[in-house]
Amino acid sequence: MSAATSQGSVAPRLSGDEIPFNKHRRFKQQSVGDWIVDIIIALLVALIVLLILYPLWFIIIASFSDQGLVSTGKVTIVPLGFQLGGYAKILADSRIWLGYWNTIVYTVIGTALNMLVTMPAAFALSRREFKPRRIILFFFTFTMFFAGGIIPNYLLYKQLHLLNTMWVFILPVAVNVFNLIIARSFFETSIPEDLHDAAQIDGLSYGGYFLKIVIPLSAAIIAVIGLYYFVQHWNDYMTGLIYVRDSSKQPLQIILQNILLANQTQQGGAGTGGASMANQQQLADQIKYGVIIVSTLPLLVLYPFLQKYFNKGVMIGAVKG
Amino acid sequence: MSSVVANNVTPVRAAAGVSDTVEVIDNEKALKAMPLPKRLARHLKMYWHLWVMVLPAMIFVGIFAYIPMYALQIAFRDFDPTKGLTGGRFVGLKYFNQFFKSPIFTQVLTNTVRISLWTLVMGFIAPIILALLINQIGSKKIKGFVQTITYMPHFISTVVIVAMINIFLAPNTGLIGRFFEGSNLLESTGLFTTIYWVTEVWQHVGWNSIIYLAALSSVDTSLYEAAKMDGAGRLQLIRYVDIPTILPTMSILLILNMGNVLNVGFEKVWLMQNAMNLPVSEVISTYVFKMGIQSNQISYATAIGLFNTLINFFFLVLANFISKRVSDTSIF
Numbered sequence: 001m002s003a004a005t006s007q008g009s010v011a012p013r014l015s016g017d018e019i020p021f022n023k024h025r026r027f028k029q030q031s032v033g034d035w036i037v038d039i040i041i042a043l044l045v046a047l048i049v050l051l052i053l054y055p056l057w058f059i060i061i062a063s064f065s066d067q068g069l070v071s072t073g074k075v076t077i078v079p080l081g082f083q084l085g086g087y088a089k090i091l092a093d094s095r096i097w098l099g100y101w102n103t104i105v106y107t108v109i110g111t112a113l114n115m116l117v118t119m120p121a122a123f124a125l126s127r128r129e130f131k132p133r134r135i136i137l138f139f140f141t142f143t144m145f146f147a148g149g150i151i152p153n154y155l156l157y158k159q160l161h162l163l164n165t166m167w168v169f170i171l172p173v174a175v176n177v178f179n180l181i182i183a184r185s186f187f188e189t190s191i192p193e194d195l196h197d198a199a200q201i202d203g204l205s206y207g208g209y210f211l212k213i214v215i216p217l218s219a220a221i222i223a224v225i226g227l228y229y230f231v232q233h234w235n236d237y238m239t240g241l242i243y244v245r246d247s248s249k250q251p252l253q254i255i256l257q258n259i260l261l262a263n264q265t266q267q268g269g270a271g272t273g274g275a276s277m278a279n280q281q282q283l284a285d286q287i288k289y290g291v292i293i294v295s296t297l298p299l300l301v302l303y304p305f306l307q308k309y310f311n312k313g314v315m316i317g318a319v320k321g
Numbered sequence: 322m323s324s325v326v327a328n329n330v331t332p333v334r335a336a337a338g339v340s341d342t343v344e345v346i347d348n349e350k351a352l353k354a355m356p357l358p359k360r361l362a363r364h365l366k367m368y369w370h371l372w373v374m375v376l377p378a379m380i381f382v383g384i385f386a387y388i389p390m391y392a393l394q395i396a397f398r399d400f401d402p403t404k405g406l407t408g409g410r411f412v413g414l415k416y417f418n419q420f421f422k423s424p425i426f427t428q429v430l431t432n433t434v435r436i437s438l439w440t441l442v443m444g445f446i447a448p449i450i451l452a453l454l455i456n457q458i459g460s461k462k463i464k465g466f467v468q469t470i471t472y473m474p475h476f477i478s479t480v481v482i483v484a485m486i487n488i489f490l491a492p493n494t495g496l497i498g499r500f501f502e503g504s505n506l507l508e509s510t511g512l513f514t515t516i517y518w519v520t521e522v523w524q525h526v527g528w529n530s531i532i533y534l535a536a537l538s539s540v541d542t543s544l545y546e547a548a549k550m551d552g553a554g555r556l557q558l559i560r561y562v563d564i565p566t567i568l569p570t571m572s573i574l575l576i577l578n579m580g581n582v583l584n585v586g587f588e589k590v591w592l593m594q595n596a597m598n599l600p601v602s603e604v605i606s607t608y609v610f611k612m613g614i615q616s617n618q619i620s621y622a623t624a625i626g627l628f629n630t631l632i633n634f635f636f637l638v639l640a641n642f643i644s645k646r647v648s649d650t651s652i653f
Contacts, residue, residue: 045458048467052470123371147390149609150610159406174378242610256484260483292484299477307469
């Protein structure tokens with residue numbers, strides 16, 4: 001056993017038996033080569049975390065900083081020249097409130113409908129004794145790989161009088177097949193079959209079994225699927241762009257695009273007299289940073305609560321097709 | 322509550338087990354002898370709850386996924402607004418030919434393939450590397466922290482992502498843009514694809530690594546121990562234990578990705594487009610939108626969309642077929 005050395009090792013390895021009470025046996029056992037690999041891996045991971053975190057952090061500090069200092073590159077680690085002018089403007093902007101309200105309505109009603117339709121269907125498809133489930137499942141999964149596309153959709157919504165209504169944000173996306181499959185896999189693998197046998201003996205119907213036994217045991221998957229749908233609705237930009245003309249019905253993402261990308265802040269928000277051009281530009285910049293934070297806030301608030309379920313949720317669904 | 326139920330029932334089940342199986346066999350025989358309507362009635366009596374549960378989802382998918390598929394026939398007809406989804410004179414492949422012969426065809430197709438291939442390849446490799454790296458972290462706390470951070474950007478909306486790109490790359494003032502004096506990265510034709518895939522990887526690398534991490538967490542630790550006994554170093558453990566473990570997952574994801582060869586996210590390209598980068602940023606989906614919704618050339622746009630879908634479908638089936646032959650992994 002002591003003869004076991006890895007390639008490129010210099011120091012002789014100690015076997016586990018020689019250091020019986022050492023909790024960090026793994027590290028003591030390592031050769032120099034492994035030690036170097038460890039350091040490189042640690043550095044790489046640190047670099048990746050930094051690369052992902054820093055842009056997000058920068059938006060946050062820039063939203064609180066003096067824009068003169070931001071645009072000259074002085075703001076790097078912490079906010080400088082603390083200012084809340086951007087946030088004050090955002091809170092006073094009626095477009096943002098309207099967009100926010102619309103998006104909340106679409107997201108809440110939409111997610112509720114999503115859950116009501118997806119969860120029971122996923123349960124039904126998880127029952128192995130339900131023979132037609134194979135063909136029904138194919139009916140769903142086929143739509144993941146073949147779809148009509150935006151023009152046929154547009155014509156259909158027109159015929160159904162969904163264009164320019166709130167329902168175009170809700171009804172067409174009532175079922176996300178990917179989420180349906182994830183939920184089905186969860187019911188199949190994580191709810192013990194014994195429970196169903198027991199429920200049958202107690203005289204519970206499928207409906208009763210689903211409501212009284214399966215749902216209470218499915219908090220994890222309800223949280224994950226709920227979050228997926230919530231994010232899908234919250235971030236939906238395309239529906240508003242393609243199928244809605246009425247500006248009073250536009251969701252937050254469309255308003256955001258108007259503010260962030262089309263440079264309409266000056267005419268829309270900051271039309272106050274007296275401020276110089278430079279000041280106006282700075283205010284517009286700060287509004288951009290602030291609006292990113294404000295629009296992403298609900299997700300940032302939800303995120304820590306649901307995060308622990310992610311691994312489970314994605315793992316279950318994605319491998320099975 | 323569940324444990325009580327389980328405790329109460331286990332002996333009952335055990336006792337009932339024998340008679341249960343006998344009954345099932347009888348049912349199967351009886352079932353086959355039954356005429357169809359009777360069998361159907363019996364099925365509905367047993368399973369009508371399940372049908373009620375699955376039907377709403379089927380109706381929604383039927384209306385919002387299958388009716389548009391049926392409406393794809395507009396691609397072969399002169400669209401007539403008075404005749405609804407399926408009306409109009411049959412013109413065969415007229416609109417397909419119009420697209421193939423138009424000067425924009427090559428440009429749009431090349432752009433789409435270039436952007437999507439870069440994104441597919443990089444977006445496929447990056448999560449694997451990240452997962453292998455994260456898997457090497459010993460401390461559970463640090464691992465959890467790294468995962469939390471890397472998953473986060475996945476939930477940010479496309480509008481915000483593109484706004485961030487614009488802010489960071491803005492000439493003279495942006496965090497990155499100010500280092501490129503005199504050139505506007507946002508309008509550069511040479512950098513559009515790079516900006517697209519780099520930000521795409523930035524946003525989704527963490528999230529897409531979850532599936533590999535899940536596969537890696539299922540590795541039997543005794544496998545590592547055995548490999549260490551045989552003198553495997555850290556890198557060899559990755560090469561000979563970790564990578565073979567995630568290989569099936571990799572091939573499934575590769576198949577699924579192949580089904581998206583011509584799918585470039587409409588939203589992001591649309592939002593990143595400007596007059597200067599249009600020659601490299603016009604892709605099929607944005608062109609369909611401009612033709613169909615903005616210029617009202619319904620049949621032409623539908624034909625282009627259908628062409629896109631068919632190519633994707635072809636690649637998906639092809640990749641699935643190859644993978645089935647080579648590694649016995651397939652999605653259908």
